[in-house]
Amino acid sequence: MSDWSKVTRPIPVPDEWTKPFWDAAKRESLALQRCQSCGHFQHPPYPTCVNCMSIDLKFEAVGGTGTIYAYTIMYHDGDKRFASAVPCASIIVELDDAPGALMAGNLLDAPYTEAKVGRRVEVVFEPLNDDITLPLFRLAAE
Amino acid sequence: MWENRCKVAVSGVGYSKVSRSADIPLAAHALEAVKEAVADSGLEMSDIDGLSTYPELPATGHAEVDGISVVSVNCMMAMLKLPNLTWHIQVGTTNIGGAVQQATNALLAGVCKYVVVWRAMHNPRGTYQNLPGTEARGATQFTAPFGFGGPGQGMAVAYTRWLETHNQDREKMATLAVTQRRHTQHNPHAYFYGIELTKEDYLSSRMVAYPFCLFDCDIPVQGAVAIVLTTADRAKDLKPKPAYLAGYGQRLHFEVAGRIGSLSSYMEGGSSSAKLTWERSGFTPKDVDVAQIYDGFSASVIYGLESYGFCGEGEALDFIQDGRMELDGALPLNTFGGSLGTGRIHGLWHIIEGALQASGRAGSRQVKGANVSFVGASAPIVTGTTFIFVGDPY
Numbered sequence: 001m002s003d004w005s006k007v008t009r010p011i012p013v014p015d016e017w018t019k020p021f022w023d024a025a026k027r028e029s030l031a032l033q034r035c036q037s038c039g040h041f042q043h044p045p046y047p048t049c050v051n052c053m054s055i056d057l058k059f060e061a062v063g064g065t066g067t068i069y070a071y072t073i074m075y076h077d078g079d080k081r082f083a084s085a086v087p088c089a090s091i092i093v094e095l096d097d098a099p100g101a102l103m104a105g106n107l108l109d110a111p112y113t114e115a116k117v118g119r120r121v122e123v124v125f126e127p128l129n130d131d132i133t134l135p136l137f138r139l140a141a142e
Numbered sequence: 143m144w145e146n147r148c149k150v151a152v153s154g155v156g157y158s159k160v161s162r163s164a165d166i167p168l169a170a171h172a173l174e175a176v177k178e179a180v181a182d183s184g185l186e187m188s189d190i191d192g193l194s195t196y197p198e199l200p201a202t203g204h205a206e207v208d209g210i211s212v213v214s215v216n217c218m219m220a221m222l223k224l225p226n227l228t229w230h231i232q233v234g235t236t237n238i239g240g241a242v243q244q245a246t247n248a249l250l251a252g253v254c255k256y257v258v259v260w261r262a263m264h265n266p267r268g269t270y271q272n273l274p275g276t277e278a279r280g281a282t283q284f285t286a287p288f289g290f291g292g293p294g295q296g297m298a299v300a301y302t303r304w305l306e307t308h309n310q311d312r313e314k315m316a317t318l319a320v321t322q323r324r325h326t327q328h329n330p331h332a333y334f335y336g337i338e339l340t341k342e343d344y345l346s347s348r349m350v351a352y353p354f355c356l357f358d359c360d361i362p363v364q365g366a367v368a369i370v371l372t373t374a375d376r377a378k379d380l381k382p383k384p385a386y387l388a389g390y391g392q393r394l395h396f397e398v399a400g401r402i403g404s405l406s407s408y409m410e411g412g413s414s415s416a417k418l419t420w421e422r423s424g425f426t427p428k429d430v431d432v433a434q435i436y437d438g439f440s441a442s443v444i445y446g447l448e449s450y451g452f453c454g455e456g457e458a459l460d461f462i463q464d465g466r467m468e469l470d471g472a473l474p475l476n477t478f479g480g481s482l483g484t485g486r487i488h489g490l491w492h493i494i495e496g497a498l499q500a501s502g503r504a505g506s507r508q509v510k511g512a513n514v515s516f517v518g519a520s521a522p523i524v525t526g527t528t529f530i531f532v533g534d535p536y
Binding site: 007011012042044046069072073074082085105 | 269277303348350
């Protein structure tokens with residue numbers, strides 16, 4: 001199992017497009033940008049809907065369960081901030097409530113070999129400091 | 143078909159020494175390659191009236207210093223002091239393939255006669271993707287906190303998606319790595335010239351970012367390559383047999399910064415670019431005699447083969463087996479060794495090889511009877527461009 005305890009994650013700096021996502025994460029909730037015109041969810045946030053070009057976008061709460069869309073297992077320790085955790089699984093998750101929106105994360109509390117396309121995962125929240133809480137994932141019941 | 147097909151041609155080509163470390167300024171590499179390309183054409187430097195490049199350094203966390211880590215148009219102007227210069231550009235969105243396409247457009251517009259295009263690549267000291275920051279801003283706020291740093295991981299996640307949705311086996315990629323390394327032994331300019339690679343070497347090499355092992359990744363090097371582009375009527379009077387540009391395309395797929403892992407983005411990017419190239423040239427994948435497909439990471443070749451239409455989705459790792467990509471195979475592939483053989487110089491070397499194969503100038507690696515020569519000059523997702531060169535204009 002990867003040891004994440006000594007990892008020094010870069011701390012996200014919210015901006016005007018992304019602040020609602022991080023505000024929700026601080027409340028241990030997931031909120032993704034959704035087009036109010038066509039209903040399309042998208043992540044990362046973007047100034048326009050990438051589906052219909054509407055600028056009527058709002059963040060809506062979504063459930064924290066989904067499946068691993070894709071993943072990689074990092075072995076190279078060139079990024080010293082993550083060197084203590086390698087090998088470790090960096091995953092891309094497609095949430096059940098937001099098909100097409102792909103969220104990056106890490107797989108916690110499981111051997112990195114458990115990362116497989118299609119595995120069920122659920123969000124867990126890890127505070128990085130007083131302002132920023134990071135959504136991460138662990139395996140969920142199939 | 144494109145009314146301008148075969149009206150522009152690649153003439154001379156040139157290479158600098160390719161070295162692992164930056165012993166001399168990158169500008170010297172670029173100058174060496176440009177001089178060789180101009181001489182290969184049989185031109186004088188004073189004939190050159192157009193300059194085009196893509197000067198990006200794909201490494202992270204290193205200063206961009208003109209002449210040291212990049213070679214801009216401005217730097218080349220300072221070195222060459224061209225008396226007859228009339229046009230120049232450096233492109234932003236389409237990597238070096240876009241620089242070749244813009245040079246083509248300038249020649250067709252009649253604003254210059256002989257354009258030099260170069261790509262110079264620096265290998266900075268220390269870690270290539272040097273990611274020391276404590277903050278993640280902009281698009282990286284959704285990727286960097288999870289350890290997604292360099293482009294390799296972005297490509298690796300799409301590769302796991304491809305492997306597992308298609309129930310495929312990464313060990314089959316050994317064929318690509320080993321065959322390309324064998325092709326490299328016919329290319330004395332390549333970094334890995336003289337160094338063999340076996341299937342066992344590939345299978346036992348260390349993992350970098352699963353499913354990528356060491357030999358799925360091109361090695362960072364310092365070096366440059368260059369070409370002379372001119373109009374077809376002028377190219378006929380120059381020393382080398384011309385390689386005529388039959389058609390080109392660029393990716394039209396829209397991609398959101400920070401969105402990673404989407405296999406469909408590679409496929410849509412590649413198919414949109416190739417569609418333009420097939421339509422403009424009038425050829426189809428079945429007509430292609432030889433192909434160069436960008437391979438900065440091995441999986442890029444998979445996405446290329448499938449999205450350009452050479453095989454179906456999920457089939458590429460089977461498609462390259464049984465000798466198909468050999469020099470005498472049904473689709474000789476990355477015949478100069480690819481970036482996996484030459485080192486990381488980006489796609490201008492693929493374009494050079496596409497041109498050399500079309501014009502019968504590829505020496506001991508020449509594919510017999512090759513006329514229709516396809517090039518995918520970078521990973522199809524964001525910067526993808528495609529080309530077809532022919533030896534016989536039509």
